[in-house]
Amino acid sequence: MTIEEFTALLQPVINSIQGKPLDHRTQSELNAAFGSGSAEFASISCACHAAIAAGWMCNREGGGIKFGRVIKPDPATGGFSVDVVSMNDVVGPFHSHPNGEVDLIMPIDGGAQFDGHGAGWLVYGPSTAHRPTVTGGNALVLYLLPDGAIDFKAPEVRST
Secondary structure: OOHHHHHHHHHHHHHHHOOOOOOHHHHHHHHHHHOOOOHHHHHHHHHHHHHHHHOOOOOEEEOOEEEEEEEOOOHHHOOEEEEEEEEEEEEOOOEEEOOOEEEEEEEOOOOOEEOOEOOEEEEEOOOEEEOOEEEEEEEEEEEEEEOOOOEOOOOOOOOO
């Protein structure tokens, strides 16, 4: 699995959300088209595990979280960046999503949840914020950020 192959694998997902508002409707559409029972979900999950094993994904670590920006925002990705984190029963650093965040939750341990959600897609709209939290074991979370925008310096005044 190369970064180019991984980018191509994500293209149908990116195409499906490009230009749409990041809201609960988009979340429902993603889960219907690319949800946890789909071939696309399985392919993306397998690709993440292969890339981690190859050493180019989740190759940084801090605060008990393995992470890394895999794809920088680019016109070829609809302006989305792609990051992947590996979290095991941990609360991550508070941050805000100026333009929103689209998360693909891939539990490694069957009961693992990200922000209270199991396998599948979770969409945070623009101007939302949270402390990303994985409970019930280990999970990979892929997140797409419009324009790569994320703010770790935002004051912790608002949560979702």
